[in-house]
Structure formats: structure tokens, C-alpha cells
Amino acid sequence: MNPLGWAGYGAQLGRARSKTGGDESVSWERRGDAVAISFDFRFLGGSVGTATGDLIEEAFTEAGAEGLPVVSVIATGGSRMQEGMASLRQLQRISGLCARHAEVGLPHVSVLCDPTTGGIWASLGAGADVVLAVPGAQVGFAGSRVRPEADLDDPAYTSEGQFAAGAVDLVVEPAELGGVLGALLPLLMGGDLRPASVPRVLGATDLPADGWSAVERARDPRRPRAQAYLDDYFSARVPFSGDRAGGVDPGMLCGIGLHEGRSVVYAAQTGTANTPAGFRTASRVVRLAERLGLPVLTLVDTPGAANDAAAERAGVGPAIAELFGTLAAARVPVTTLVVGEGGSGGALALASPDQTWIAPDAYFSVIAPELAAAILKRDPAQVRATADQLKLRPQDLVELGVVRGIAGP
Structure with a gap:
């Protein structure tokens, strides 16, 4: 996949495949009662190209067919420069997949690892129903190479900063992620439309005189x-x-x-x-x-x-x-x-x-x-x-x- 005819791109892909043992920066598999999408930052910085989009579409298609939630474990620098606008257009494609998954009542949980930047943060990551992040991860639309120099070390570009700004639901230690996901996914999938019962009163039970x-x-x-x-x-x-x-x-x-x-x-x-x-x-x-x-x-x-x-x-x-x-x-x-x-x-x-x-x-x-x-x-x-x-x-x-x-x- 070399839509721009980028010199040396094929060799870069070959080296990335030899280094990681994978065909692309993303892989997916069914894990129990969920479909997991995993990014490998070692593969060209976890960047997204057209083949990556194909794999993400495969994952959402499988989840939709089987009625399963999607968990996206993300580590990426964003779009792949070697594929230009063909790469950037994948963000629209991914956002459409997320939207259709939500339309049929299936949840999507993202897990932000270090780093999660660029368009994938602004589509697959931030667009999830529930957003988890590991401590200290770099998270932001602007990666470290493109943000203003004065802001390079600003905590706004971290998991904790995004949590403080209302963009992340929970910051979770890596060792605890399995337990949190194990509790969360059944809750997201485990309801019915009977009204919630009224909580029992915990305080005074007598009525006020005036x-x-x-x-x-x-x-x-x-x-x-x-x-x-x-x-x-x-x-x-x-x-x-x-x-x-x-x-x-x-x-x-x-x-x-x-x-x-x-x-x-x-x-x-x-x-x-x-x-x-x-x-x-x-x-x-x-x-x-x-x-x-x-x-x-x-x-x-x-x-x-x-x-x-x-x-x-x-x-x-x-x-x-x-x-x-x-x-x-x-x-x-x-x-x-x-x-x-x-x-x-x-x-x-x-x-x-x-x-x-x-x-x-x-x-x-x-x-x-x-x-x-x-x-x-x-x-x-x-x-x-x-x-x-x-x-x-x-x-x-x-x-x-x-x-x-x-x-x-």
C-alpha cells in the first residue's frame, strides 16, 4: 500500500514487520466477550494508514456481527505521513465505524497508552463511550513534535491533564486494567429496560412539622x-x-x-x-x-x-x-x-x-x-x-x- 509512491516506504514497512512480527501497526482479536483492537507503537510509531483502517473495520464488523463491545488499546503518533491524505481520510472512516457501532447499542471502550496523539486520539480514542488511560501517558491532539515549544512539558498533554479537563473517565494503573475492564464491560452489556428501583432512605424517616x-x-x-x-x-x-x-x-x-x-x-x-x-x-x-x-x-x-x-x-x-x-x-x-x-x-x-x-x-x-x-x-x-x-x-x-x-x- 503505497498510494503516494513514497520512495523507500516499502523498505520501511519491511523493517517494521521484521521488528514487530506483525503485518501492520494494528491487530485485532476476539478476547472472551469482546473484540480487542491493539496498537503496536514499534510499527512506524503506531501510525495509521489505509491497511490499518482495513483492520479496524474488520474488528468493528466482527463485533457488530457478534453483538460484542470493542476495546481499543491505543499507542500511536497519529496518521502515517507516507500515505498522505489517504491516511488522514481513515479518521473519517474510523469515526463512521464508531458511530454505527453506537447506533446498534454496542459499547466501545478506549484505553490510552503512551503515547496517544494525533487523529486517532481525536477519533478512536476520544470518541469511545468510556475512556480509560494509563498514568503518565502522553495524550493530546498535538504530538510533542508539532506543539508549541513553550508547551512541550505542559501537563495538559498527559493522561492526568486530560482527566482534569473532562476528556478521560479514569486513570488506571496497567496492572489494574484487566480488573476494571472485567467489571466495566459486563455492566455496559448487562441491562434491561425495567425502571431502576427507588433507593431506600438512609436518614430520617419522620416528616418535618413545618x-x-x-x-x-x-x-x-x-x-x-x-x-x-x-x-x-x-x-x-x-x-x-x-x-x-x-x-x-x-x-x-x-x-x-x-x-x-x-x-x-x-x-x-x-x-x-x-x-x-x-x-x-x-x-x-x-x-x-x-x-x-x-x-x-x-x-x-x-x-x-x-x-x-x-x-x-x-x-x-x-x-x-x-x-x-x-x-x-x-x-x-x-x-x-x-x-x-x-x-x-x-x-x-x-x-x-x-x-x-x-x-x-x-x-x-x-x-x-x-x-x-x-x-x-x-x-x-x-x-x-x-x-x-x-x-x-x-x-x-x-x-x-x-x-x-x-x-x-
Whole structure:
């Protein structure tokens, strides 16, 4: 394969084949219940040419025919210069294969090794449903030979940097990759469309006497938070991280877990004011659940969306709108439990339109009582009375038809 007639290319290929014992920079095989694509960096820097594209297409075709997930273990410098645009066009081809694989409800997991740069990072790697990376790997669209000299050692071009920027779900030690993949792949393949059950209540079981009591109980630092609910609900789980747009919000816990023998995708607020990255990450995992045909569990607990200037510049309004739209359009069942504060649109955005329950030590309100009083130009002394008027207690919300019921222990 020498579409440009590149002088000496045939000899380069011959030396690479002698060195590696392989025909190309990529090979694939069926390993258990998955199809694995493996890159060999020793073969012309793991670069991608037309024959490489053929092999990747073979792998996805086999996976699609057998109904299997694909795992791409990547180590590459990008496109192969000796094949010019014929090489670069493989990125479109590979992206099309990934898209068709997703369309039929099959997952794709990428594993980023050292290095993962160029177009393969921007197609096969970053385009996967779940992205894992080994520590210290060079990961970036710009390889070390083409990035600005001032940025050569910038940590942005590493696994850890990409994780911090929301482009990688987990950084995993090489010795632990087998265990993580062994847990993750069955979860991605192991669901059905029965709704997720409502988590049992871990905190108070009695109901608040008045509105302000409901607010105080929801804000109590001793109240169980999302982490406790997830630990109690799932027998195993794998976290996902990042919005794939440059952001991570630790106040939005997302991932997939095993509950009573089947897979459930989750998005859970931790009691903080969520940033745009948090809402976009939640949208991302709900869309993944949609593609894979998995039920979704959401846990609501936020005083409201972040309202600072940084949140506005990052698009908090559009991010919330995206999550509202994603949940409204979801064809998979979404179950919601309000476990703490339910403050305004930042809370409602994560709530199922028709399958929302509430814990006895939680509240749900158009806005926090203090802010409602401020909007109404009331004296701060009227905050408690305002909380009563808002009808934000669990029992009030059931009576209003806002929630389906109050969860029990």
C-alpha cells in the first residue's frame, strides 16, 4: 500500500514487520466477550494508514456481527505521513465505524497508552463511550513534535491533564486494567429496560412539622449524601468523569453500577452548586444509557446551580437546557430520588419528569427560602414564614403532585 509512491516506504514497512512480527501497526482479536483492537507503537510509531483502517473495520464488523463491545488499546503518533491524505481520510472512516457501532447499542471502550496523539486520539480514542488511560501517558491532539515549544512539558498533554479537563473517565494503573475492564464491560452489556428501583432512605424517616424544619434537615451536615446512597444501592460500580468539553464537576457523581443483578447508569448531586460541566456530564451519561438501553437513576441534592460569573461564561443556562431536553427525550426509564436540597432549576434539571420520589429529610422548592424572600423584597425575618408558604415539605410535594411519593427505609 503505497498510494503516494513514497520512495523507500516499502523498505520501511519491511523493517517494521521484521521488528514487530506483525503485518501492520494494528491487530485485532476476539478476547472472551469482546473484540480487542491493539496498537503496536514499534510499527512506524503506531501510525495509521489505509491497511490499518482495513483492520479496524474488520474488528468493528466482527463485533457488530457478534453483538460484542470493542476495546481499543491505543499507542500511536497519529496518521502515517507516507500515505498522505489517504491516511488522514481513515479518521473519517474510523469515526463512521464508531458511530454505527453506537447506533446498534454496542459499547466501545478506549484505553490510552503512551503515547496517544494525533487523529486517532481525536477519533478512536476520544470518541469511545468510556475512556480509560494509563498514568503518565502522553495524550493530546498535538504530538510533542508539532506543539508549541513553550508547551512541550505542559501537563495538559498527559493522561492526568486530560482527566482534569473532562476528556478521560479514569486513570488506571496497567496492572489494574484487566480488573476494571472485567467489571466495566459486563455492566455496559448487562441491562434491561425495567425502571431502576427507588433507593431506600438512609436518614430520617419522620416528616418535618413545618417548611423551615424541612430546610434545616436537608442542610444538616450529618444527613446521608449521594456517596452513602450509591454505596448502599450498588454492589459494584465504575465511575465516569467529565463533560468532554473541558470541564469536570466533582459535585456531580456519574457512572454505571450493578443493582440487584442488573446495570443502572447514575448521575448524583452531592449537595453543592453544580457547574455547567456537571450538567453536561449528566447529559452525557443519560445519552449513553439511551444508546445502550439501560435504566437511569438520578439523586437530587443541590441548593441550586452555580450562579457566579464563571458559570455564566461557561454556559450554565445552555447546560441546564441540554439536561432538561435530554431527560425529556429519554426513551429509557429514569428514576429520581431527592435526597437533600432541591433548589430551583439546578435540581429540577436532574429530576425525572414523571418518576420522582423524595426522602423525608429533603425538600424541593422553586428556590431557596432566603432567595425567595429576597426576590419578594421581604425582611430576612420572614424567611421562615416564606419556607412555609413555598410548600416545599415532602408531604406538601406529594399533595401538589410534584413527586410520586415519599421513599421509605
